[in-house]
Amino acid sequence: MPARLRLLRAATLLLTIAVTVLLLVAGLAVNSTWNSVAGQDAPRTTSAADLNLALNDMDAQAADILLSDGEAGKGRLGTPYDKAVGFYGSSRREIGHDLRTLAVAAQGDRSDEETVENLTDDFAEYQELIGRALENDGHAGGKPAALADYRKATDLLQGKLLPESRTLVSANDRAFEAEYSAARCTLSAQLAATAALGVLLLAVVGVLQWYLARRFHRILNPSLLAATVCALLAVILGTQMLTSSSGNLRGARRDAFDSVVALSRARAIAYDANADESRYLLDPQRRDQYAQSFLTKSQKLYGIQDATLDTYDDGLTTSWRAYRSDHHDLRFTGEFRRELDNVTFPGERAAAEQTVETYAVYQRDDRRIRALLAAGKEREAVEFCMDWKPGTSNAHFGAWMDALGKVTDINRAHFASSVRNGRSAVSGLLPWAGGLLLAAMVLTVLGLRPRLAEFR
Numbered sequence: 001m002p003a004r005l006r007l008l009r010a011a012t013l014l015l016t017i018a019v020t021v022l023l024l025v026a027g028l029a030v031n032s033t034w035n036s037v038a039g040q041d042a043p044r045t046t047s048a049a050d051l052n053l054a055l056n057d058m059d060a061q062a063a064d065i066l067l068s069d070g071e072a073g074k075g076r077l078g079t080p081y082d083k084a085v086g087f088y089g090s091s092r093r094e095i096g097h098d099l100r101t102l103a104v105a106a107q108g109d110r111s112d113e114e115t116v117e118n119l120t121d122d123f124a125e126y127q128e129l130i131g132r133a134l135e136n137d138g139h140a141g142g143k144p145a146a147l148a149d150y151r152k153a154t155d156l157l158q159g160k161l162l163p164e165s166r167t168l169v170s171a172n173d174r175a176f177e178a179e180y181s182a183a184r185c186t187l188s189a190q191l192a193a194t195a196a197l198g199v200l201l202l203a204v205v206g207v208l209q210w211y212l213a214r215r216f217h218r219i220l221n222p223s224l225l226a227a228t229v230c231a232l233l234a235v236i237l238g239t240q241m242l243t244s245s246s247g248n249l250r251g252a253r254r255d256a257f258d259s260v261v262a263l264s265r266a267r268a269i270a271y272d273a274n275a276d277e278s279r280y281l282l283d284p285q286r287r288d289q290y291a292q293s294f295l296t297k298s299q300k301l302y303g304i305q306d307a308t309l310d311t312y313d314d315g316l317t318t319s320w321r322a323y324r325s326d327h328h329d330l331r332f333t334g335e336f337r338r339e340l341d342n343v344t345f346p347g348e349r350a351a352a353e354q355t356v357e358t359y360a361v362y363q364r365d366d367r368r369i370r371a372l373l374a375a376g377k378e379r380e381a382v383e384f385c386m387d388w389k390p391g392t393s394n395a396h397f398g399a400w401m402d403a404l405g406k407v408t409d410i411n412r413a414h415f416a417s418s419v420r421n422g423r424s425a426v427s428g429l430l431p432w433a434g435g436l437l438l439a440a441m442v443l444t445v446l447g448l449r450p451r452l453a454e455f456r
Contacts, residue, residue: 008208012444015201016231020437022197023238026190027430030245031423033183037249038419041176042257044105048168049264051098051119054091055165056268059157060275061088062130066137066146067282068386073138080386080394095123102168112171115164122160129153147283154279162272173261180253184246191242198235205231205444227443234436241429248422255344256415262342263408266301266335267401273297274397277369281382294366302359303333313367316360324353339407345414351407358400365393 064084068077099120106112133149136142205228212221273294280290295309304315319331323340327349330337336356343349365384372381388394 008204008211009444011204012201012208012227013441015197015204016437016441016444019194019197019201019231019235019238020434022190022194023234023241023430023433023437026187026194026238026242027426029186029190030183030241030426033179033249034419034422034426036179037176037252040105041172041179042415044102044172045169045176045257045261046264047098047101047105048165048172049261049268051095051102052162052165052169053264053268053271054094054098055123055157055161056271056275058088058091058095058130059154060271060278061085061091062133062150062153063275063278063282064386065134066143066150067278067382069137071140071143077383077386079388083388084386092127099123105172112168115167115171119161119164119168122156122164126153126156126161129156151283151286169261169265176253176257180249183249187242187246187249191239191246194235194238194242198231198238201231201235202228208444223443223446227440230436230440230443234433234440237429237433237436241425241433244425244429245422248418248425251344252415252418252422255342256411256418259339259342259344259348259411260408260415262335262338263404263411266339267404267408269297269300269335270397270401270404273301277366277385277393281369281373281378281385291370298363299334301334302336302356304331309367309370313360313364316363320356320360345410348407348410351403351410355400355403355407358396358403362393362396362400365396369393 061084064080065088068081068084070076099116102112103116103120106116129149130153133146133153136149137146205224209221209224209228212224276290276294276297280287280294283290291309295307295312298312299307302316304312304319307315316332322329322331327340330340336352336359339352340349343352369381369385372378372384383392385393388398
């Protein structure tokens, strides 16, 4: 009998230790995952997306400077020119900051290191070309030379810089996805192991309680009963910690960050499309190219099958009216569709719908710009495109970007909330689970000590 009691005691203690170690390892792994997600994976991806956006914005502002400057400053559009100069400088500084951040993040990954190096070199060449274009534009009769330099710069942007920056976005997002998938699989395995060991632990404690009741003719051992309760609570808290961690991880990645990535891409595409309008007005020889480029980017944002610039507005109005009548009637594709397919949080759908509606206003402005130019009213087209007064294209573009920013902020806030909740689940539940398991071990030893003493 004492040998059997010692065996059951040893089994109880070993199982309790196993559950404790498993939960401790799982808690440390979850904390490590949150550190990686919040400190590396998400910031790297957003930095690469910010770089893509800043490159598009810098080129757009360069085009706006050339377009609004007139002839060596004569006939300059004051407010558009001053704003373009300010935004140009801000974008250039942002690119420098993002390149430094990405260079640090890429250390150890030869492919990413090479991409960042190429970006840095190509950006230096791009700045040189834009600098020459702006310098030539400042001289009387220098507009043709400025335009030639700008063409080389924007070709370099479209041919190398933007593809390289998009490569970094995709690479960092894939790394985040791999981290997420591995962590979720690990959590599922740990949850199953915790449940199995917990059931086995409770079964052994139950057998021990039954054996004592049978051999010593006592209904219950108070210490073992308390140990059973402690073990049960610890297993419940441990499984709750793992389940909560898995749910918060999914919320951070799938519900929030997938939308952040889609919306970041949408913003970068929007700035590039807006730049195409300025390029269209600036460079008559490439107007067909830039008109097609604008349509291509519009389709990436809100895709309508077989649409042209002449039919796009009608297609947008029809498909959007169908969606507003039935949210399951989605007749469009693109980044906006990706976001609307992933609406999760309170207020997100309304903000996303407002984004599409402000986008529709901006699209109608584009047709007005082209109509003014076709009617020979180039000055009016430029002023309407570049002015910031209420009712002008830039004002509507700003309203669109504000609406897009609100949707992004909702998802960023919930990403941060998921990270906080995920960390809290570990820091709040793991110590309690560990303390209860320690108490279960102590109570088991104390509960059996009087019984074993009877055989000495």
